[in-house]
Amino acid sequence: MNSRPSLHLTVLLLFCSLANAIAGGEPPSSKPHIIHIVADDLGWKDVGFNGCADIKTPHLDxxxxxxxxxxxxxxxxxxxPTRAALMTGRYPFRYGLQTSVIPSVSAYGLDTAEWLMPQCLKEVGYKTAIIGKWHLGHADKKWxxxxxxxxxxxxxxxxxxxxFTHEEHGVLDWFRNNEPVKEQGYTTQLIGKDAAKLIETHDTSTPLYLYLAFNAPHTPYQAPQEYVDRYAHIEDPTRRTYAGMxxxxxxxxxxVVAALEKAKMRENTIILFHSDNGGTHNPLFAGVMADVSKIKIPCDNSSYRDGKGSLYEGGTRVCAFVNWPGKIKAQPVNGLIHAVxxxxxxxxxAGASTAKCKPLDGLNVWNTLAENQPSPRSEIIYNIEPFRGALRQGDWKLIWRTMLPSSVxxxxxxxxxxxxxxxxxxxxxxxxxxxQRLDTLAKESAKPLFLADQFKVIMKNMAGEPVLPIDEGFGEADHAP
Incomplete structure (x- = not known):
């Protein structure tokens, strides 16, 4: 039997593989690189691909x-709560992070018993990186x-x-590998530059998981002047700055996409983009660093109702897409998908096991993402809190406010x-x-850590100095009728 043809074929295949490696093509690993991009308080209709007319987002589009x-x-x-859901694959009511956010003055965080996505991916060889915002515990380095x-x-x-200062109320909140970093620059640009550098210096034979969590366009509404100037045609000054952001x-x-292309990683990289919640409508949820009492909050979630902090669609259904050349079809995907x-x-x-996780609420929706097949998910749990809850089953959605006077x-x-x-x-x-479904889930839920934390603040204040009408002259005869 003549083995020369097979020998020639083997040599040819080896040569092609070597040439591909020299050219910097796809890494030999079949595992994809993962770039997971999260925007902060971005309105549904504040991107071009959802119909925004006055803000330009060509790269996202x-x-x-x-x-x-x-x-x-x-x-x-x-x-x-959203960031916790992403990291755990579990609804936040399971571990007490379902209510509000972790305030900067509070000392609690995401339960260390939860097995997080980077831990899972590391076990199958991924290099894992977070560039941007964490917000899952800051008062103790264990979080x-x-x-x-x-x-x-x-x-x-x-x-x-x-x-620009990277501070909150005068305290620096900017770190690299647990060490404080004092540097000049606009956070959005610093985050982008660091992500590009990470990608360009990455060994492409190792799969990369990059959680790229921008703090834009969250309050305070600040942008480099060059970006604000691009929107001189927008009459409202806050919307103008927001557009620049x-x-x-x-x-x-x-x-970041250009860096992937330069590193010859783009074809083997899945990019997922979404906001962490809807754009802000209610000043109560605008944060603690910005006075929004005298401005028009600029976010646009239309045609959905309300925004951040609410259980309506405007607070929970967000702009999103997933992109992977040759693996994900270019089309709208209408199936139900949740952050978990x-x-x-x-x-x-990635071929990673989730055996170390606590029972997941999340489902594998790959076929829905890639082929627009029907989603395996028929239910969305918007939230479970002692005073309210909401869920969707099929097309039906219930919002139940249990505090008196209650409403449905x-x-x-x-x-x-x-x-x-x-x-x-x-x-x-x-x-x-x-x-009944909400009530069943409520019986499984943990107590909200935010409420427990704030109750401690109330109890501390109750031990303070009494407040009495002790102004000079109070109660004297000239006050009598």
Whole structure:
């Protein structure tokens, strides 16, 4: 038997493989690189791919057009809960992070018993990095990213900071690998530059997981003047600055994509983008560093109702897409997807086991993302708190506020995505069934750490100095009728 043809074929294949390696092509590992990009308080309609007319986001629009635009991607109503859901694959009511955010003055964090996504991916050979915002515990280093599975960390630990000084109320919140960093620069650009540097110096034979969590366009509304000047046609000054923040964010994402292309990593990289919650509508949820009492809050979640902090669609359904050349079809994907689904989906792509995780709420939605197949998810849990809860089953959504006076909203989202017509009175049986489901989940939930923490603050204040009307002259005869 003549073995020369097979020998020649083997040599040819080896030569092609060598040439590909020299050219810097796809790494030999079949595991994809993962770039998970999270924006902060970005409105649904504040990106071009969702119809924004006055803010330019060309890099995001291109990625969305060439990938799967996710029309029903859900997160938690606020920052900390969403980030916890992403890292754990579990709803935040399971471990007490379902209410509000972790305040900068508070000393609690994400339970260290939770097995996080970077820990999971490290076990199958990934280099793991977080660049940007953490907000899952800052008062003790046991909660910091380097202690939770990330090989590299750069950015902020708390929830909001000045974009130029990198401080919150005069305290520096800017770190690299647990060490404080004092440097000049606008945070969005610093984050983008650091991500590009990380990619360009990365050994492509090792799979990379980069959690790229920008703090833009969260308050305070600040942007480099050159970006503000691009939007002179926007009359409202706050919207003008907000627009500049978003376009700067877009430019930095463009920088990251260019770095992937330069490193010959783009074809084997999945890019996921979304906001952590809807854009802010209610001043109560605008943060602690900005006085928004005299401005018009600039975020646009239309046509969805309300925004950050609320259980309506405007607070929880966010702009999102996923892009992977040749692996994900360019099309709208309408299936239900929740932030908790990201963990098992990425673990599945990486060939990583989730056996060390506590029971996951997330589902592997890869076929939905890649092929627009029906989502395995039929239920969304918006949140479970002692005073309110919400869930969606199929097209039906229930919002139940349990504090007196209580209220119930029932919507058919297929017919009424803007949640304008409350159908609770017309469908009492559906209300009862969904309330029973919420009540069952509430019995499984942990006590909100935020409420426990704030109760301690109240008790401390109760031990303070009594307040009495002791002004000079109080009670004297000249005050008598």
């Amino acid at each position: 291109k990625l969305a057009a060439e990938g799967a635009k996710l029309t029903q991607f859900y997160v938690q109503p606020m920052c900390t 910091w990213p380097k202690q939770r599975g990330f090989d590299y960390q750069y950015g902020a630990m708390i929830g909001e900071l000045d974009y 978003i376009t700067c964010l877009d430019d930095e994402i463009g920088r 689904d990201i963990y098992p989906t990425l673990a599945g792509l 909203d029932l919507y058919n989202l297929a017919q009424d995505p803007s949640e304008q017509t409350n159908l609770a009175a017309q469908h009492p049986d559906k209300v009862i069934a969904l309330q």
